[in-house]
Amino acid sequence: MDLSHVTRLDTLTSWNADWRHLKVAVLGLGVTGFAVADTLAELGAEVLVLASAADDDRARLLEVIGARLLQHDLSTVPEGLEEFGAELLIASPGFHPDHVVLEWAQENGIAVWGDIELAWRLRDKVPTASGEPAPWILVTGTNGKTTTTQLTATFLAEAGRRVAPCGNIGVPVLDAIRDPQGWDALVVELSSYQLHHVKREGVGALEPLASVCLNIADDHLDWHGSAEAYRAAKATVYANTLVACVYNKADAATEQMVRDADVADGARAIGFDLGSPGPSDFGIVDGILCDRAFLDDRHHSAIELTTLAALAERGLDSPHIVANILAASALARAAGIDVTAIARALGHFELDAHRIQTVAVADGIRWIDDSKATNPHAAVASLKANPSVVWIVGGLLKGVDVDDLVRSQAERLRAAVIIGVDRSALRDAFARHAPQLPVFEVDATDTGEVMPTAVRLAAKVAVPGDAVLLAPAAASMDQFADYAERGEMFAGAVREFLGGGADEQSASGH
Structure with a gap:
């Protein structure tokens, strides 16, 4: 085996x-x-x-940029790959670790990187004014990643x-x-x-300025193979964080x-949660979000x-969104951002579409699109924000057990409407843990009929x-192109069903 290329x-x-x-390759x-x-x-x-x-x-553009395309059924290793003599294989994020091509590369001593390692190695292409590459702030977690990333960037x-x-x-x-x-x-x-392919040490290992894992709950077990691997x-x-490792105290x-x-050396652990913060934490005291980490007298005082109340005026007061704000604030403060900039930014920050977005309010009923709740952990956060819910749930469950989800939330449910091609796991969970609950199923096979039917049943x-809440706790690709299409079809079905009966202000995001 020739390893000279290493x-x-x-x-x-x-x-x-x-x-x-x-x-x-x-x-x-x-x-x-x-x-x-x-890039290559x-x-x-x-x-x-x-x-x-x-x-x-994209195929046409490959020819323009001087790259070759080998189109092949990737259930086997393409013959043309062996002939190419690859020295390095870079895998797109969606391919399972046990994919036949990745296993082939490992067996033949060919290095495998992800796009993140390649970008880290190339980060000096356009240096900052100081001549150094721009620092990286890393955000992961089962839920809240995108909101926290956007908040941090906005700050x-x-x-x-x-x-x-x-x-x-x-x-x-x-x-x-x-x-x-x-x-x-x-x-x-x-x-x-992406993190599966990121090295913890050695050449190509990332060294972020600050990092956070917002939360962890079983997800993508079909991809990783186990909760431990996930x-x-x-x-x-x-790994290798320079200034602040931000974590969830809850x-x-x-x-x-x-x-x-x-x-x-010198990197600090910075906690956040919705309780009172200790020194080196972010938290809440008497309705005030506080920083007790990035100030000199953190043992005796805090910074607002x-x-x-201010977040409530902007529809940003759901508990999981507040937690995201605290985490993003900690990351921004680690990067030297003043609290006044954070406060100003929160005055104009808007949540993404399909993230706890109020579609309409009519006859005292709030219709909420949280199509982005693609796993049970995210769905629980949405459900907890509402005392009484007609829950639209279902889709691709990605190998996750839904029993705990249904058991823990049954008391707040008025009814459930199950969508998705395979509804059996949810049907059985409701039968076991909420046998008296009205449960409806949408058996429409036409994508365009799924949400109108669900809305009528709800x-x-x-x-x-x-609240009629679309928080599917599942991926969307069994019936929709993505979570955005699922949310848009829900919103469209709600508006069509209600006609002119919705409150004027309800079209704004919550």
Whole structure:
């Protein structure tokens, strides 16, 4: 087995290193895969992209940038891959660790990176004014990643920093580091898929300025193979952190991750939760969100960030959103952002669409789109924010057991409406843990009929004071293109059903 190329890979730690003629196979041609191919082609590497199906526009662009496409059923190793003689394989995030091509690479001593490691090695393409690469702030967790990433970036921008929210949020990190205007900081949202390929040590290991795992609950077990493997991937976010490891005091697993992490000398553990903060924590005292970590006299005083009353005026007072605000504030403060900038930013910050978004209020019933609640942990957060709920739930459960979810939330439910191709697990869970609860099933096979049917069924049982809540606790791809389409179809069905009966102000996001 020829491992001579390993030495060369260890030298590739800069945009200005010699990447020319390096033979790199790229697994996947989605947004990330194309960004990888485009970057490597710009560097002069020889690039072969492997895809079982390819978007026509991206396929054409590959030829333009000088990369090759090998379209093949990836249930087996393509013959053309062996002939190519790859020295490095870069995997797009969606491919399981036991994918046949990844196992082939391992068996043949071919290094496997993710796009995050490649971006880290190339981060010096456009340095900051100081001549150093822009620092990275890392965000992961089972839920709240995107909101916390956006909040952190908004806080930095309010303070005058040029900042790019990127990664799993939708903008590949490779696109961010190649932006010719450059950045003062990157706030990088990382999924467990991406973290699986991130090294904890050695050449190519990340060294973030600050990092957070917001929470941890079973998710993506079908991809990782076990809860332990999923948690181990998430814990990687803290490795080598320079300034602050932010963790959730209400989630002991995240604190343990910090305790176990190998970090830079001087890096601090900063806790957050909705209770009273101790020294080095962020929390709430008498309705005031406080920083007791980044001030000289933290043992005797605290700094006000904002108030729950102010957040309520902007629809940002749901407990899980408040927790995200505290976590983002801790990350921003670790980056040197003043509390006044955080307070100003919260005055104009808007939540993403499909994240606890009020679609309408009619006859005393609030219709809420939380299509982004794609796992039980996220669904619980939405359910807890409402005292009486008609719950629209279901989709691709990703191997997660829903028994605890149904058992823990049954008391607040008026009724349930189950959607999804396979509804059996939820049907059985309701039968076991809420046998008296009215449960309806949407058996429509036409995507366009799923939400109108669900809305009609929910409307039959909802009464004034109820929330009809789309919080599916599942992925959407069994019936919809993505969670956004699912949410849009729900909102459209609600508006069509209600006609002119909804309150005027209810179209705004909550």
